[in-house]
Amino acid sequence: xxxxxxxxxxxxxxxxxxxxxxxxxxxxxxxxxxxxxxxxxxxxxxxxxxxxxxxxxxxxxxxxxxxxxxxxxxxxxxxxxxxxxxxxxxxxxxxxxxxxxxxxxxxxxxxxxxxxxxxxxxxxxxxxxxxxxxxxxxxxxxxxxxxxxxxxxxxxxxxxxxxxxxxxxx
Amino acid sequence: xxxxxxxxxxxxxxxxxxxxxxxxxxxxxxxxxxxxxxxxxxxxxxxxxxxxxxxxxxxxxxxxxxxxxxxxxxxxxxxxxxxxxxxxxxxxxxxxxxxxxxxxxxxxxxxxxxxxxxxxxxxxxxxxxxxxxxxxxxxxxxxxxxxxxxxxxxxxxxxxxxxxxxxxxxxxxxxxxxxxxxxxxxxxxxxxxxxxxxxxxxxxxxxxxxxxxxxxxxxxxxxxxxxxxxxxxxxxxxxxxxxxxxxxxxxxxxxxxxxxxxxxxxxxxxxxxxxxxxxxxxxxxxxxxxxxxxxxxxxxxxxxxxxxxxxxxxxxxxxxxxxxxxxxxxxxxxxxxxxxxxxxxxxxxxxxxxxxxxxxxxxxxxxxxxxxxxxxxxxxxxxxxxxxxxxxxxxxxxxxxxxxxxxxxxxxxxxxxxxxxxxxxxxxxxxxxxxxxxxxxxxxxxxxxxxxxx
Numbered sequence: 001x002x003x004x005x006x007x008x009x010x011x012x013x014x015x016x017x018x019x020x021x022x023x024x025x026x027x028x029x030x031x032x033x034x035x036x037x038x039x040x041x042x043x044x045x046x047x048x049x050x051x052x053x054x055x056x057x058x059x060x061x062x063x064x065x066x067x068x069x070x071x072x073x074x075x076x077x078x079x080x081x082x083x084x085x086x087x088x089x090x091x092x093x094x095x096x097x098x099x100x101x102x103x104x105x106x107x108x109x110x111x112x113x114x115x116x117x118x119x120x121x122x123x124x125x126x127x128x129x130x131x132x133x134x135x136x137x138x139x140x141x142x143x144x145x146x147x148x149x150x151x152x153x154x155x156x157x158x159x160x161x162x163x164x165x166x167x168x169x170x
Numbered sequence: 171x172x173x174x175x176x177x178x179x180x181x182x183x184x185x186x187x188x189x190x191x192x193x194x195x196x197x198x199x200x201x202x203x204x205x206x207x208x209x210x211x212x213x214x215x216x217x218x219x220x221x222x223x224x225x226x227x228x229x230x231x232x233x234x235x236x237x238x239x240x241x242x243x244x245x246x247x248x249x250x251x252x253x254x255x256x257x258x259x260x261x262x263x264x265x266x267x268x269x270x271x272x273x274x275x276x277x278x279x280x281x282x283x284x285x286x287x288x289x290x291x292x293x294x295x296x297x298x299x300x301x302x303x304x305x306x307x308x309x310x311x312x313x314x315x316x317x318x319x320x321x322x323x324x325x326x327x328x329x330x331x332x333x334x335x336x337x338x339x340x341x342x343x344x345x346x347x348x349x350x351x352x353x354x355x356x357x358x359x360x361x362x363x364x365x366x367x368x369x370x371x372x373x374x375x376x377x378x379x380x381x382x383x384x385x386x387x388x389x390x391x392x393x394x395x396x397x398x399x400x401x402x403x404x405x406x407x408x409x410x411x412x413x414x415x416x417x418x419x420x421x422x423x424x425x426x427x428x429x430x431x432x433x434x435x436x437x438x439x440x441x442x443x444x445x446x447x448x449x450x451x452x453x454x455x456x457x458x459x460x461x462x463x464x465x466x467x468x469x470x471x472x473x474x475x476x477x478x479x480x481x482x483x484x485x486x487x488x489x490x491x492x493x494x495x496x497x498x499x500x501x502x503x504x505x506x507x508x509x510x511x512x513x514x515x516x517x518x519x520x521x522x523x524x525x526x527x528x529x530x531x532x533x534x535x536x537x538x539x540x541x542x543x544x545x546x547x548x549x550x551x552x553x554x555x556x557x558x559x560x561x562x563x564x565x566x567x568x569x570x571x572x573x574x575x576x577x578x579x580x581x582x583x584x585x586x587x588x589x590x591x592x593x594x595x596x597x598x599x600x601x602x603x604x605x606x607x608x609x610x611x612x613x614x615x616x617x618x619x620x621x622x623x624x
Contacts, residue, residue: 009620029386032361033188033617034393050394060402067338070318074326083330096335096413100342103406107346110395111353115380118388122381136384137361139189139616144385 001170002153003130004162005140009036012141015160019145019153026146030136055113056106063105068098130166146170181280181618183462188616191463195358195610196365198458208605211457219597226591229584230305238308240584247567247579252306254559255589257414258442259299259596260340261435261555264407265443266292267347270354271403280471282618283463286358286611287454287604288447289351294599295446296344298592303340305588332413332420339413346406350399356382356392357613411439418562424501425509425566428493434486438555441479441525445551448472452545454604463610466539473538480529480551487526505569513578514565517557524554 006012009031016027029035071094075081080088115121127133127144136142140163147153150167157165201207208216233240243250266288273281304313316337318327327334359379366372382388415435418426428434448469455464494506509518528550531537538544564579 030384031389032192032357032384033613033620034389035386036620050391052391052394053398056395056398056402071329074318075329079324079326081328083328086330090330093330096332096409096416097329097338099409100335100338100406103346103402103409104342106402107349107399110399111349114353114391114395117391118382118385120380120382120388123376125381125383127383133383134364137357137364137382139192 001127001130001144001146001168002150002157003127003132003142003144003166003168004157005132005135005142005164006160007140007163009141011160011162012143015157015162016143018156018160019143019147022152022156023145023147023149025148026144028144030133030142030144032137032139050117052110052113052117056110059109059113060102060106062109064098064102066105067101068094071097126168126170129168132164132166135164180465181283181467182615183465186462186619188619191610191615191619192361192365192612194459194462195608195612195615196362198460199362199606199608200366200371202367202371209457212601212605215597216601219594219601222590222594223598224591224594225587226594229587229591232584233305233588234310238306240582242580242582242585244577244579246570246575246577247564249306249563249567250579251581251585251589252302254556254563255592256299256302256306257435257559257563258556259295259302259592260343260414261411261439261442262446262552263292263295263299263343263347263443264411264439265445265447266290267403267407268440268443269447270350271400271407274397274400275404279618280468282614283460283465283610284447284451284468284472285614286354286607287451287609289347289354290600290603290607290609291446291450292347292443293351294596294603296340296347297599298596300340300344301592301595303336332416335413336417339410343406343410346399346403350403353392353396353399354611355607356380357384358608358611360384361612362608407439408436411436414439423566424499424505424569424571425562428490430486430489430493434483434490437479437482437486438558441476441483441551442555444472444476444479445548445555448476448544448548449552450600452541452548454609458604458609460610463615469541469544470535470538473532473544476544476548476551477529477532480526480532484526487522501569501571505566508569509561509565512565512569514561514568517561517565521554521558521561524550525558528554 004015006015012029012031016029019027068091072089072091075090076088083090086093130144132140133142133144143157145153145157154165154167206213241250241252243252266285269281269288270285270292274285304310307313315325316327316334318329327337356379359375360382363372363375363379366375412432412435415431415433419428419431421427451464451472452469455461491506494502509515528547531543531547568578569576
């Protein structure tokens with residue numbers, strides 16, 4: 001696995017594009033801010049859509065429907081109670097708790113889904129052995145590649161003026 | 171004659187870059203090599219807040235031992251400082267959510283430097299708010315009975331009651347605010363992990379960062395989840411304060427049984443929320459050296475929002491009086507007259523002066539850009555909002571429909587000590603967050619400054 005750090009985002013993008021032209025292997029970018037979305041470089045995983053909004057929608061539906069059904073079951077089957085002559089299934093009263101549980105379901109699903117898809121928590125990863133990577137959250141732009149031909153990858157990366165290149169075992 | 175041009179201050183000082191933001195904000199938090207561990211002002215404030223917190227701990231301890239009889243609540247005023255403080259704190263909590271979620275969705279740039287501090291204020295205030303309903307239960311160790319769970323008694327919560335809706339609202343608000351705050355922190359915790367020199371700090375921030383490394387995959391999912399969370403938090407905060415309003419409106423008590431209460435409480439929450447953000451941020455930007463990031467532009471915008479909220483609250487006060495006298499209930503009118511001219515009249519007029527009249531100074535830009543004045547108005551509004559809750563809760567209950575049931579309420583020392591104890595809890599947790607967590611969202615600032623200088 002070769003890890004190269006660049007001083008600019010453009011430098012990293014150009015290096016990634018050239019790497020991709022000759023070797024469509026694994027390429028991932030690391031940087032300290034959200035990547036630009038308009039580059040059309042879906043291969044590095046930075047751009048394109050995420051399934052997580054849909055996961056959050058499902059989490060919200062589960063929370064909301066589950067909350068509603070729980071209240072309906074409690075007030076009609078398990079513990080019917082006459083409150084001011086209201087019907088047992090007095091559904092308008094269920095709306096606030098249903099909404100709150102829908103939001104809670106969506107937020108928890110989003111957090112859990114993020115951790116799962118982002119591979120977290122992961123306190124150690126072999127890529128951490130590369131000294132270059134430590135600059136990724138501090139302002140440098142890091143490219144991690146798993147090339148078929150390491151020598152060629154090093155040559156390509158070197159052409160784009162990296163501020164550091166490391167090779168680490170996987 | 172043309173109007174003089176107004177110079178709009180920048181949201182970030184000239185010359186700042188992504189690199190300089192990272193360095194300066196990290197240095198504020200890490201303080202590696204600096205002695206003492208925290209600045210002296212921080213230690214002074216922390217000692218003061220721990221003193222208040224200790225008072226609260228003693229008060230709660232005595233409450234658990236002696237029971238609710240140590241409080242001044244009794245028939246007819248059965249809700250006192252406990253519920254008052256709950257409503258006050260939960261309203262204060264709203265400011266962070268309004269700024270962080272609502273203005274994220276609106277895409278305004280000035281939000282970026284403020285959202286972390288504002289969200290932290292939300293978290294600390296929500297924590298203080300959550301304590302009061304539990305203590306108010308009388309037997310707080312059975313608080314979990316509010317949870318709908320299968321139990322051998324075959325009992326369920328009363329889902330038609332706004333008080334149970336409130337339980338769900340607060341539970342969701344506290345959990346969702348905590349997750350939203352922590353989720354937003356992940357990239358900055360990773361920055362601190364990689365920037366820290368000492369092994370202890372690297373491990374501390376490394377564990378909290380959960381392995382966030384800034385990979386393309388992580389960022390792609392991060393921004394999607396953050397945007398949806400923000401979209402959910404905005405209606406959530408409105409729902410929470412509407413439900414708090416319904417806690418009162420759902421009762422047949424005079425002064426409470428009003429359809430305007432949900433929006434009235436949302437307006438009040440916005441006013442308290444913006445007030446606490448200003449009261450906290452004005453000294454902190456000086457003490458932490460954040461003037462380059464929290465500029466006059468931020469203070470000006472917050473001042474405008476503050477004024478707008480005050481006008482909304484003024485409208486709610488007007489409608490409260492109008493609906494009372496337009497409506498058919500003589501008991502409502504009697505209570506309102508006593509509220510304005512009776513025993514608790516200073517509370518009512520204090521509310522009007524502090525919440526409505528004082529913020530009108532913010533129409534003037536010069537006033538908005540005078541930090542001591544804005545800070546004073548903010549503090550005044552926080553006191554005014556406390557008085558507002560006092561008049562809503564106490565004067566309504568003290569003057570019921572039957573004059574034979576009229577009474578009055580005087581808080582005891584145990585209610586005051588608990589109140590000041592929660593101020594201690596708020597300050598303690600907030601100071602710890604300010605000391606240990608990055609006070610400005612570095613990753614978002616870097617994205618704002620992408621590829622250049624301010």
